[in-house]
Amino acid sequence: MTDLVQKEHLNFYQDKQGHKGIWAWLLSTDHKRIGLMYLYSIMIFFLVAVTLGFLMRLELIKPGKQFMEPETYNKLFTLHGVIMIFLFIIPGIPAIFGNFVLPLVLGAKDVAFPRLNLFSYYLYVLGALFALSTLVIGDGAADTGWTFYAPYSVKTGTNVSLSVLAAFILGFSSILTGLNFLTTIHRMRAPGMTWFKMPLFAWSTYATAWIQVLATPIIGITLLMIIAERFFGIGLFDPALGGDPVLYQHLFWIYSHPAVYIMILPGMGIISEIIPVFSRRRIYGYNAIAYSSLAIAFIGYFVWGHHMFTSGMSGPARIVFSLLTFLVAIPSAIKVFNWIATMYKGAIDLQPPMLFAMGFIFLFTIGGLTGLVLGALATDIHLHDTYFVVAHFHFVMFGGTGFAFIAALHYWFPKIYGKMYNIRRATTAFWIMITGFMLLYFPMFIAGFRGMPRRYYNLLPRFQIENFISTVGSWILITGLLLMIINLFIGARKGKKADKNPWKGLTLEWQTDSPPSLENFDEIPTVKEAPYNYKS
Amino acid sequence: MTLHRDDEASKMGMWIFLFTELLLFGGLFLVYSIYRYKNPQAFAHAGEELNVLIGTINTVVLITSSLTVALSITAIQKNKPKLAIGLIWLTIVFALVFMVNKYFEWGAKIEHGLFPGQEHYNTIEPGEKLFFFLYYFMTGLHGLHVLVGSVLLLFVITRIRQGRVTYDNFVFHENGGLYWHLVDLIWIFLFPLFYLIK
Structure with missing residues (x-):
């Protein structure tokens, strides 16, 4: 009996x-340990891809070749894309915070299938090793761009098969994680937690998981077809042999457009958690935010054609895809309005998580609105394949998901480590990062608008100013990023001990100890009220 | 950690997984329909090369195996583990018959030089090449699923022997059966698409 009592007080x-030593991590089926293993792996790959981006920016500091062959540049932007998309931003929030936090906010002991969860992690590691091994094996990393467009991806001598196989394995890992979360949310909510008393992070994870499950198989089979093409040369996507390269683009984007909602939806869920806590107000329009997650997941499935406005599609098809693209902006806007309305007349506390969340709203709004410029037919013809697209994408993905990810790191950090980072240093890092961010990516809108094409290692002299500012911005952004990481690292090791609810949050994860015990709660809590019930 | 059992969750997980399998093949069905629409004559002509008799036999074999696996689940629910094991073995035998047929069928095609890269294959027209590629790719992927399903059923047998699958705890068995029905279901679509449509 004494044994049991003691056990309960272990975190x-x-x-x-x-298990002994490292095996306590490698063999653990505990969702918190798996979440942290994802965190450390993903951060390493993220830094690798940041380095690649840094090098690309350095090459583009002024016209002419600086230090990189054109082929090298092609490989770098492909690997940068593959790592950022498949290793960082798709698994990022779901695999790290979905794993660590989802069972906590639901009041559950673990996810529905803990062993499957560990298996997903190892699939992730395997896929990552495949992706990185392309660097050193054979003819080097793929040079196709992360989209692997046929027929070039079938013909190039670089390691496309290995990269594609990596993406396939990572997709499988993503499917199994999604499957796990869907079942967890359906079956393991705490007693009394009805669907509409569920925290909004869980709602967005739920919508995300459906996309993971329903869209990923399409890319899986498409990538397998690319591999088969490379081995047998049938000409499935080669017009010379009766195939259709646009069909490949369709298949690719049938997954990859919903995939951008896999990337952004969990981020939106995090913002929906943070805004009410630091505004001390009940969230405005809970139902609207919950439903809009599902709406984004649903409509997001039918907009893929807007990636191919210039690839050859019938007029009516283009008009329909453009209209649907405008429709998908509505639920995103609903969320933004609700967040702002929540902050209105709130007692706003500008702690680092809130700063990053507000940074998210600012950057995501710019990214989202420029998305409409690209979704409109006439303007897209002008802006297609220019730096405008690069800027838009980085505003929504880095400014959006990336900032949400960092906000989440700062928000749940005391829960994960039971310690607190240095608040002032985190705030400084935020201001450096957002300054660097704007300098890095905003000039790309202008350069793109003035016609600078993307994916070239060189630039015309007339785009020099934009590119120089951009490169300097990348240095500032990376400085802020490093400061933030160092701050969190020091905080995790030597930070002051954190209270179990430092932000005065009302969701279930703040009711348990920091760090939580193995089974999360001494007693499974019963939920009576809707979340975020701040009496204001 | 306390052992947590939730049969509903296990079944739900399996159903979601089956959705993903359907979509995996869905991508291939999409490619098939688009290329059939673009090359109607070549597809019809190439389809005549396939042996309808073997295809029909395989269809009957696979549907029957779905029956035996369903019967095995009823058997375990009625607490007759020996009968259940026997029925699963029968299912696996059907699966083997299916794969042996498939082997001879593919073997005959390859003997005719109809595999990508072979001489005869290089002379047929592009539409027919696409047909044969899709034939190998789709039936090959399906065959892989037959093998995976059989291995899954072997695990069910082991678990019945160990007493981990019993009359009041048979969700693993049910999930194995569900997977097997999926294998059957996909074949029911593949069969007419390749063998019957003219």
Whole structure:
């Protein structure tokens, strides 16, 4: 009996379940340990891809070749894309915070299938090793762009098969994670937590998981077809042999457009958690935010054609895809309005998570609105394949998801480590990062609008100013990023001990200890009220 | 950690997984329909090369195996583990018959030089090449699923023997059966698309 009592007071770091040393991590089926293993792996790959981006920016500092062959540049932007998309931003929030936080906010002991969860992690690692091995094996990393467009991807001598196989394995990992979360949300909510008493992070994870499950198989089979093409040369996507390269683009974007909602929806869920807590107000329009997640997931499935306005599509098809693209902006806007309305007359506390969340709203709004410029037919013809697209994408993905990810890191950090980072340093890092961000990506809108094409290692002299500012911005952004990481690293090791609810949050994860025990709650809580019930 | 059992969750997980399998093949069905629409004559002509008799036999074999796996689940629910094991073995035998047929069918095609890269294959027209590529790709992927399903059923047998699948805890068995029905279902669409449509 005394044994049991003692066990309850161990946190999940101390409770090794009978494993020794590193095995307590590698063999653990605990969702918190798996979430942290994802966190550390993903951060490493993220830094690799940041380095690649840094090098590309350096090459583009002024016209002419600086230090990189054109082929090298092609490989770098492909690997930068593959790592950022498949290794960082798609798994990022779901695999790290979905794993660590989702069972906590639901009041559950673990996810529905803990062993499957660990298996997904190892699939992720395997896929990552495949993706990185392309660097050193054979003819080097793929040079096709992360989209692997046929027929070039079938013909190039670089390691496309290995990269594609990596994406396939990572997709499988993503499907299994999604499947796990769907079942967890359906079956493991705490007693009394009805669907509409569920925190909004869980709602967005739920919508995301459906996209993961329903869209990923399409890319899986498409990538397998690319591999088969490379081995047998049938000409499935080669017009010379009766195939259709546009069909490849369709298949690719049938997955990859919904995939951008896999990337952004969990970020939106995090913002919906943070805004009410630091405004001390009940969230405005809970139902609208919950439903808009589902609406984004649903409509997001039918807009893929807008990637191919210039690839050869019938007029009516283009008009329909353009209209649907405008429709998908509505639920995103609903969320933004609701967040702002929540902050209105709130007692806003500008702690680092809130700063990053507000940074998200600012950057995501710019990214989202420029998305409409690209979704409109006439303007897209002008802006297609220019730096405008690059800028838009980085505003929504880095400014959106990236900032949400960092906000989440700062928000749940005391829960994960039981310690607190240095608030002032985190705030400084935020201001450096957002300054660097604007300098890095905003000039790309202008350069793109003035006709600078993307994916070239060189630039015309008339785009020099924009590119120089952009490159300097990349240095500032990376400085802020490093400061933030160092701050969190020091915080995790030597930070002051954190209270179990430092932000005065009302969701279930703040009711348990920091760090939580192995089974999360001493007693499974019963939910009576809707979340975010701040009496204001 | 306390052992947590939730049969509903397990079944739900399996159904979601089956959705993903359907979509995996869905991508191929999409490619098939687009290329059939673009090359109607070549597809009809190439389809005549396939052996309808073997295809029909395989269809009957696979549907029957779905029956035996369903019967095995009823058997375990009625607490007759020996009968259940016997029925699963029968299912696996059907699966083997299916794969042996498939082997001879593919073998005959390859003997005719109809595999990508072979001499005869290089002389047929592009539409027919696409047909044969899709034939190998789709039936090949399906065959892989037959093998995976059989291995899954072997695990069911082991678990019945170990007493981990019993009359009051048979969700693993049910999930194995569900997977097997999926394998059957996909074949029911593949069969007419390749063998019957003219």
